[in-house]
Amino acid sequence: MPLFDGRVLANTEIASDYYQMDFSWPTDVRAPSPGQFLTVRVSRTAVPLLRRPFGISGFIPAESHPADPPEAIASMIYWRRGPATALLAGLEPGDTLGVMGPLGVGFPAPEPFSVPILIAGGVGVGPILFLANTLAAAGYAPLLLLGARTASSMPRVNAHHHVQVRRSTDDGSLGFRGTAIDLLEQTIGVVSGRLEIFCCGPEAMLRAAHECAVRHGLPAWVAMEQTMGCGVGACMACAVRVNRPERYARVCTEGPVFRSTEIAWE
Amino acid sequence: MPLFDGRVLANTEIASDYYQMDFSWPTDVRAPSPGQFLTVRVSRTAVPLLRRPFGISGFIPAESHPADPPEAIASMIYWRRGPATALLAGLEPGDTLGVMGPLGVGFPAPEPFSVPILIAGGVGVGPILFLANTLAAAGYAPLLLLGARTASSMPRVNAHHHVQVRRSTDDGSLGFRGTAIDLLEQTIGVVSGRLEIFCCGPEAMLRAAHECAVRHGLPAWVAMEQTMGCGVGACMACAVRVNRPERYARVCTEGPVFRSTEIAWE
């Protein structure tokens, strides 16, 4: 039963116009894996009408924290950019969040003994953070590259202590000066081991990550975005061009995570 | 300039599903008179779309209370019945209320030395209360008849000490058992003097008040209601049938208050 009412537990601004929302997740709903998403019903009126998709940025199983009755805690990180996310930003602890999820196919596990390099920009930070923390807990030593325009738009995130975080800003006001992809190039140059790339962010970043991976002969996984209607594969709205005879795949069902070489980059 | 942003000062439930909202009223906006109304923009989204009209239930001029900078306080009493009034009920002190008003033609002053009998039912209580308090302050000794279905739906109102309040409930759970019109009939029988009737409430009550007035040869004034578009006479939406060659008058401009004999009761 993937439709449930979550209870907002916290809703905190973690960068300028970026928020993290923590909410309860019933024990009878399957635990999400990194890269999966959920859709949220933001309004009871017809405006905004559609549910909105968000990646999952963290998950604490019921066993890992005290609660009576037991429940898990899920999180998402969202950018306040339009009507739906403005409504989300107005929610307070105790408010109800209509959730459908977990949906879609998440990130695959990296090859054993490989070094996962995770790159996030913009709204991609949530899924990538969840992946980083999950991999760290599983014994990997992921590198997490976070890109932002400027220091104030760099989200404050809680990363597992085995995650090595590096930050880049376009204006150099925090960390590396340049894009996250510049940082990726630099990182690939200095890190040794079998590298595997995982990226979530704006499409231009995904494409650049893909091209970088191809240049270096590395496998890369990208989490795609597309406007969604149903979120479950029924409406064919969330198409993404792929290198297959059918020409399109559905982000909500075949994705959102794809091997970067599967995507027919424009 | 009749368009302004009021500041909500209080928003109190005064009977089951009835609320009184007090809000600031700028000093450069004309003071309202009883029977006039205002329209409120309840939402910034397209749902609900239209402004909603409400009668004014009270007004404290800036001179009569301390405020810095000086401002008046207006009130309205509303029934929480649909989307717009539900949103209003959710407002809190400090929130902004988009107001256009005062609009329309209010109640005329009763003849000197007459005894005004004021009857209100349902959402009519606001304008009638404002009239009662205004008349009392002007030296009249108005009788205020308040009708409700049952005790819990009888709004708690602050009437001037020169207002004589009598209450009726359909089920007799508070005051007189019967409708406000039954109470009116009874009152007309026992009160002496030159009576003048002022009524605001559901259309059936207005018609009954009119008929009662005709039976007793008394003048009566009724405040009509009609779904409104513009509120200022431009759209011709708020028509009410009148005994004139044009057949219709506009509630927002020629009314809302009409002499009861002007109305072409169906």
Next chain:
Amino acid sequence: MGVDLSVAIGGRTLENLVGVASGTYGYGSEYEEHLDLTGIGALYTKAVTMHPRPGNDVPRIVETPAGLLNSIGLANVGRERFVEEKLPGFAALPCAVIANVAADFPEEYAEVTAYLEAHDPNGALWGYEINVSCPNVKAGGVALGAVPRQVELTARLVREATDRPIIVKLTPNVTDIAEIGRAAEAGGADAVSCINTVVGMIIDVEARRPVLPAGTGGLSGPAILPIGVAATYRVSRAVSIPVIGMGGIMSAQDAIQYLLAGASAVQVGTANFVDPRIAPGIRDGIVAYAQRHNLASVSDFHSLLG
């Protein structure tokens, strides 16, 4: 950068392309009492008809999801009282006034127009908007505005009655609105405006009858924005006279959609009920956008859609 928001129609110029739509701003005087009309480019009056019309039974409007359904029934004082009571006030208004004319058949449109011409020696009226799109008006069962020949004939007859600009207002309740636009152009219209309201119905499920006693009504407001933009786009590609777009405009962004779709001017209707000061703000928003995108005049908006 200076932005020129003027638009030329039939040899005259509107200095500001943002107008307020017929039926939503009365005759100006209603709002004027409350508000300054400066900043409004043109006031399209409530429809004027041959004879006074009392209008339809009540209620005449009902809210729908993001929309407004109305059946006012062309309530108006008729051409004679229009000339006596309304016309004298127009000269004092700070905006162009365009008379919206409604009638039951082509000749009657021309007759009402001729009457207004004859009684407006000082030119208080900037021009005429010919409302062939009223759903109540039928030509052999089908709305007059849905029959190209009737629309062309109407435009032609009105053209004979006046030299001032004629704008034919199109209904969206047709299979091919572009064809109707072409008919108006062929008849001699100087511009077309679109869209009038979309036929709709809302039923009171407790009373078990339509909310509007007339049964159906005309849908306006944000709900129809995409319908109006599509119609404007289609008509703009079909005619070479200016197109005036409307339907659901609530913001400068909405108005800009119409301009990009090919409109040379816009009208704001239902939004006036929500905020009567909205039209000047929309004009300002269009100017700011034009500056940001380096568009000097309205024709620069049109090159964008190809």
Next chain:
Amino acid sequence: MGVDLSVAIGGRTLENLVGVASGTYGYGSEYEEHLDLTGIGALYTKAVTMHPRPGNDVPRIVETPAGLLNSIGLANVGRERFVEEKLPGFAALPCAVIANVAADFPEEYAEVTAYLEAHDPNGALWGYEINVSCPNVKAGGVALGAVPRQVELTARLVREATDRPIIVKLTPNVTDIAEIGRAAEAGGADAVSCINTVVGMIIDVEARRPVLPAGTGGLSGPAILPIGVAATYRVSRAVSIPVIGMGGIMSAQDAIQYLLAGASAVQVGTANFVDPRIAPGIRDGIVAYAQRHNLASVSDFHSLLG
């Protein structure tokens, strides 16, 4: 009081008049993974076409005020893979499955239908919904569904291909939808459904091009509720076969408006995206209303409009 929400169409019966609309519920399996489909009367499948269609460029949908504009482009696997991949799953569904058929010309509709007939020996399909209202499909420049003769011909050819119920789905983008409904009836349709989406366009003012690469799209959702109710009312008065109403249904109240307007069944489309469990709740709401108003079956709803 017992309430009978069944509806008879072409000699068969749907036990529950609330269905889920074509294109919004896939082939059932998508939602089924997540939800119990019990409580849904009929699943109208995504359109099936002669050949697979990849669909249009992205984005394919955009939200509008209280509405959804889509241009999916009939993305589907085509009749052959439909029969191989989708059909086998239908028998396990707890609801009737009605195949929505789309094509480019009348004969092709019949051909797709005949193919499905031939490959469904066990009767997994309850019947067919013939989507003559797809705006992409043209008959000499005008949408096929806008031409009465074409609609009648299509119904007639499909009628020859199957004995199962045929429902012809009407487009609202016409001058006179009642006329199209009569044409479908004349051609042998067992029912008509209305409405398909309304033509609309939304422009990205920053990018200065339509949001949907196809330019226009089809508007659905609450915004079109009054348009759908009006169309249903008109068609119901024009034909004597059952009418299936849809457009913007988000609640039992909305569905009841359609039934009062003359519909014998309803479909829920866009609302499924907002709440995939909504259809059974709507059915329950109709039952509660019928009990409250003493209506024993759907025909009792119809007497109310006169």
